[in-house]
Amino acid sequence: MATEQSQVLELFEKPFRGPSGGTISFPTGEGIGTRIGTGGRPPAELGYATTLQRGRVFSVFIRAHRRAARSLCDYFMRARNIAELTSLANACRNLVNEQLFIYSLSFVIIRKPELRRVRIPTVVETFPSKFASQEMLQQAGNEVRRNPTRTEPIVINQECSGTLIKPEHRLSYWREDYGINSHHWHWHLVFPIEMDIRRDRKGEIFYYMHQQMLARYDMERLSHSLNRVLPMTGLRDPVVDGYFSKLTVNNSGRAWGTRQDDTRLKDVRRDDFGLGFINISDLELYISRLMDAVHQGFAQDRQGNRIPLTDDPPKGGRRGIDILGDAFEADAELSVNYPFYGDLHNLAHVVIAFSHDPDFAHREEVSTIGDAATSMRDPFFYRLHKFVDEFFQEYKLQQRPYNNEELGLPGVRVVRIGVLQDGVPNNLRTGWNQREFEAGRGLDFGGSAPIRLRFTHLDHRPFDYHLQIMNTLPAEKDVTVRIFLAPTLDERGNRMSFMDQRLLWAEMDKFVTKLTPGENKLVRSSRDSSITAPPEATFRELEAGREITSGTQAGVEFGQCGCGWPRHMLLPRGMPQGMDFQLFVMLTDQALDKVDQVIRGRPCTNAVSYCGILDSKFPGARPMGFPFDRRNPAMVNGNVIQTAGELAAQFDNMVMEDIKITFVGNQLQRS
Ligand code: CUO
Incomplete structure (x- = not known):
């Protein structure tokens, strides 16, 4: 067991090492990513796993990324023990996106009963740059360079991303807490979508877990004499809250996208992320259709059948909230009618996450609301999820009161x-x-001192x-x-x-x-x-x-x-x-x-x-x-x-x- 654990730790250590780690190559618009492999031809068994560039963000909110994750997880799922997983992983770690690699390894260790007894290290240490500002990491790097033979630990203190001049920033310590962001990353890892996983009442827990996070956020706001969070009002109104995370995406210092206050959402054209055309008007259609389903009390499947939405289903039936959650999140495999109800929640994350550079004109990276490990840092995350929750609440208010x-x-x-x-x-x-937390595990500064x-x-x-x-x-x-x-x-x-x-x-x-x-x-x-x-x-x-x-x-x-x-x-x-x-x-x-x-x-x-x-x-x-x-x-x-x-x-x-x-x-x- 101890050997297995150390083999797993080795797989999670320094994800950005490797020949291409941190090297960014920008696509010119002709394809969805630069394939990295021998002679430009990656091994066929990796499927779509090599379609994501290294050094960039991997996001479960993006369908093409979920498809890549499915391929890499299928590849890893062949392993019958940690030794086999290690060998499969080492064979491909320099060919695939680093964040996709860690996500897929974690996924397989969780899914395979024979691997579950080993523990995966915390994502805070695997990807410290998702939790600590560039400045903190830079300070650590400078210390190492100043004294490479130093052995005593270098300790860097965290600062929040904004000053208190904006009342919203009173909550920064909460939104940027390592624990809630780590939880959110794990939650989306253990309730994955389009990964052929059938978890019981997944749609309902999507509603409930996010609703409870909002309740907790509102309690925190009231603790600072701030009003409860207001929902995003629509996709045509400005995104009132800006956000500047100060985080980096990889060990080369590539910055996450930022967003000014009052940014307007636009249609998204980001081939570099494997996104097709995302039109705001399509999202508005999905909003309208989902609200129709809530108000009519039924959803319509691909054959035109009416699927009743009620929290009092016949014995053994699924509750309406569960059906609605799966249609809303959305999961193409579980949605009652994916082409009709769309991918509203995920695409809303994406449209907001690219609002600063929707067409890649500025070669800017996605912003933190586009990644489950960092999205809760952004104040607008809560407005988005309040908007999502209002659909669910509208549905719940149509149910009879308890007797x-x-x-x-x-x-x-x-x-x-x-x-x-x-x-x-x-x-x-x-x-x-x-x-x-030990940052030196996730980054590569050289030197012998723990950071x-x-x-x-x-x-x-x-x-x-x-x-x-x-x-x-x-x-x-x-x-x-x-x-x-x-x-x-x-x-x-x-x-x-x-x-x-x-x-x-x-x-x-x-x-x-x-x-x-x-x-x-x-x-x-x-x-x-x-x-x-x-x-x-x-x-x-x-x-x-x-x-x-x-x-x-x-x-x-x-x-x-x-x-x-x-x-x-x-x-x-x-x-x-x-x-x-x-x-x-x-x-x-x-x-x-x-x-x-x-x-x-x-x-x-x-x-x-x-x-x-x-x-x-x-x-x-x-x-x-x-x-x-x-x-x-x-x-x-x-x-x-x-x-x-x-x-x-x-x-x-x-x-x-x-x-x-x-x-x-x-x-x-x-x-
Ligand atoms: Cu957890 Cu929107 O689902 O972030």
Whole structure:
């Protein structure tokens, strides 16, 4: 195992090495890329994998790139063990795009059961230039050149990409956090499109995971007295937010594209990215057709059949949200009608990502919103996804409200809930913390000193949820516990109606437990959250074998472990003077929640609410986001329901609690 792990680390080390690494050759418009190989003829078994230029961006949002990834993954899938994978990989690593190479290797290690027990190193270390500014990397390079024999580590501190002159930049630390961007890269890796993967409820999790990221972004915005993010209004209006990432694409210093405030979107003609003509008017057609489907309650397939869109399908049927998610993202293999509903979400990423140079007039690179590893850095990402989410919400609002049977759990009463952090009840503290990553693994500076990038990030100390529950049933009862967090007040300082607060509820945890008859006291650690993953192992940790042999992790199939919201970002920042939040806890009947299945092997079960379980059904039968995914019932037991608190008051199995979140800045470790 240790040998396999070191073989894998070797494959991930210095992706830009090799004869052509970093060499850019610009196409002149006659083809989609420069083929690199012996005599200009790449080996046939690599298929489309060699159609991407080396030294450029690889993006899953671009169909031609997905096609190249499919070819390279098919090539790697022949490997039966790490030794064979190493030999296949070494045979082609100088012929294919570096980012495509790492993506495909990661994909195959995750997909093949016999390879899953090895861990892939974090993408932060494999491609530090996607996470650290050119200036930081340049400083490191200068240090190495100044003193090539130095052996003590070079530590470079991170800075955000903008100054606070623009209010949006108050959120830069969040958008540019290494953990959320790494999670997003992994999420799109484990929920790939057009890769012949059939993951359970993929369309629905596309909707839910991105909706939850928006809820978290909005909580963070309210923590800075900023309004909730507004959606992109249309494709003809200016892109209000500019973005200048300061990042580089490869080890030759090629810069990502940038975008001024108020840039207008244009039709895209980028042969260098394998893109055909992308016309804004085509995207507008897709928008209109998708909205037709939402409002008519059915989609139309290629044969003209009406496919009903409802979240109450007949038993065994797919929910409308799942069908809509697949049509919207879009996946040509799963969309109900790909030519008709198009590729709206991916193409919207692409059109925005090339808005600074839509026809390659300036030979500019794609901008960061065009790559899953960097897109969350761009403020406009959230406006784009708010626009996407509005379609899904429009659909959800047409579903019936949940009824008393679905919401209630007779015989079970939640008496009290609260949180305890370092002995302090119901006041959680957040602040700054730091983490170092090894940049020298992903870049090639020469020299013998380790180069460490030091990122400052939001964090909190672990805390526990305490739940006091009364089970008045005569027997044990299996229940699902759902915990949500939302701000108490809106931008104006007013309390919110159910419908206003509905989209701000962020899932904090969801777990199954057994209640004994009588009183039950549950303590649940924040570290066990259903949305988070623990910090990703670095090269150093993997080399030391610590992460792969320790305790309960031994034998786990790590493949998809990199997917998961970073643990350090579980809480919103809150305010220095303390900010009001509400916890909402709901218990539901596990008999109605559970999904019957036998899970084979020891899959990674981090962050199941965002990432599911590999090769298994999504563990939970209810619609994702339950109970806040639908409008509230107008009345319960004869009482009008207008707020989440009024809903909770009508059901014994729900309770709300006021808490505060206080930001203590640099005092976190000292407090
Ligand atoms: Cu994850 Cu648009 O889907 O970024």
